[in-house]
Amino acid sequence: MITQFTQFFLHTLVGRTIIGYLLIFTVPITVPALLITLIGVKGLRHLFSYEPKATVIHKLDPRLKVLYPFIIGLLSVALNWNFVYFLLAFTIIPWILVRPSFIRARVVFTLIVTPAIGLIWSQGLFYVTHYSGAHILFLFPPTLTWYGTPGLSSTGLLYGVEQAGRVMVATSASLMLLLTTKxxxxxxxxxxxxxxxxxxxxxxxxxxxxxxxxxxxxxxxxxxxxxxxxxxxxxxxxxxxxxxxxxxxxxxxxxxxxxxxxxxxxxxxxxxxxxxxxxxxxxxxxxxxxxxQTTTGDRIASGVLVALIAIVLLLIILHIGNRQA
Structure with missing residues (x-):
């Protein structure tokens, strides 16, 4: 039975066309559905609203919080993609200190992850450097030539993963500013x-x-x-x-x-x-x-940002974490 299904979907024109349409339309339909399901109308109403809390992040100097997404965004552009995910892990630390409510955490997680899913999908289909060989994971049949891409490529998926890290880092830092600053x-x-x-x-x-x-x-x-x-x-x-x-x-x-x-x-x-x-x-x-008024928390946060910038510059100077593509 499994062999017959494999033979039909991978070695016949009709089967390959069905798989191709699934690859084309599944993610564009799923991503908006995830946004609507996980965020909902109530979440959209409080999407960029300030959430008052007595946390360390809320009490920080607003200038630091305004500079934070700009600094993190610039560092993510300068770093190679594998180090960008370490930077993404760094942006999670302020969220742990903020301790957002479950609904707010779900909204933030959805806004960070869903654009990344769409980016990986689009690059997997349209960022094609080789039109033959092992780089093409699934070659579209002649019935799908209208779509303008030969198929799903491994190089495109990898490139999408690389760029998705930068998008998630920038989104996480920007939402931190919006949700903790009046x-x-x-x-x-x-x-x-x-x-x-x-x-x-x-x-x-x-x-x-x-x-x-x-x-x-x-x-x-x-x-x-x-x-x-x-x-x-x-x-x-x-x-x-x-x-x-x-x-x-x-x-x-x-x-x-x-x-x-x-x-x-x-x-x-x-x-x-x-x-x-x-x-x-x-x-x-x-x-x-x-x-x-400048507080001890402001000084500590400023020191952490300066140390982060120094570490990134050192990685770039030593050609360890500088961006390759």
Whole structure:
């Protein structure tokens, strides 16, 4: 039986076409499904929101937390890929100190891992250096020439693993900044870096845009359901219900889009009026920003970052961990 299945899927045109379509569409369908299943609407609403806690990381100087993702990102670009995964392990240490809730930890893990899965898949299919030989793990049949790639390659998968480490490192460090730093602290850090306060305001407003948009959309959908519009998702085995459900979802898109757009424009206008009423940016020396006093934790964190930079530079100078590709 196993031999017959192997013969059909690996040595016939129909079988190889089926395998090829599975390789092409499985990951693009699975990654969004993982995001929706593991994060959900509630997770998206609190995606970039600050989580107040009395931890060592929360009490650090905001300037250190703003510099942290930039430093980690630059180091990941300079290092060879195998050392990048050691850097990824280093970025886990602050998360251990933060002790996030289970829901927040699941959201962070999903946001770090799912883009890496998509990157490895795409590079495995499209980063092809040799079109024959052992580098091709699965050669697409002639029926899939429209896809523009000869098949799944081992060199592409390896290259995807190399680049995925850099993506995960940058994502982990960036989320650490967003989830442990207040918007006012980010504005203060930008001001201390001699940048206009409006840059910090624009940065924090951009971070709040997606959660606020999802919050409004959730409210609109709940209002529609209260008024009798059925958006209940059927079970996966209720195949006869899915066409009607998909039709209702597409019909609800224009109903939701217009008030969503109007609400976003209204909130932007309100934010601008509040900033004008508080005379935001009218004085070169802000009077409402609270200064951060340097603590022992700040000195220790600064020393750790300096030591990390020194170690990476030493590895590069000695040609041990410098980037090869």
């Amino acid at each position: 918007p006012s602290e980010i504005i203060w850090a930008f001001y201390k870096f001699r940048m206009p306060a409006t840059v910090g305001l624009a940065f924090t407003a951009a971070l709040r845009f997606l959660p606020q948009m999802i919050e409004r959309m959730t409210v609109l959908l709940q209002v529609m359901q209260v008024r009798g519009y059925d958006l209940t998702r059927p079970q996966w085995w209720e195949l006869y219900e899915w066409p009607g459900y998909i039709g209702r979802v597409f019909a609800a898109i224009p109903i939701v889009t217009v008030p969503l757009l109007i609400g976003s424009l209204r909130s932007t206008s309100v934010m601008a009026m509040v900033a004008d009423a508080r005379a935001f940016g009218s004085k070169p020396q802000p009077t409402s920003l609270q200064d951060h």
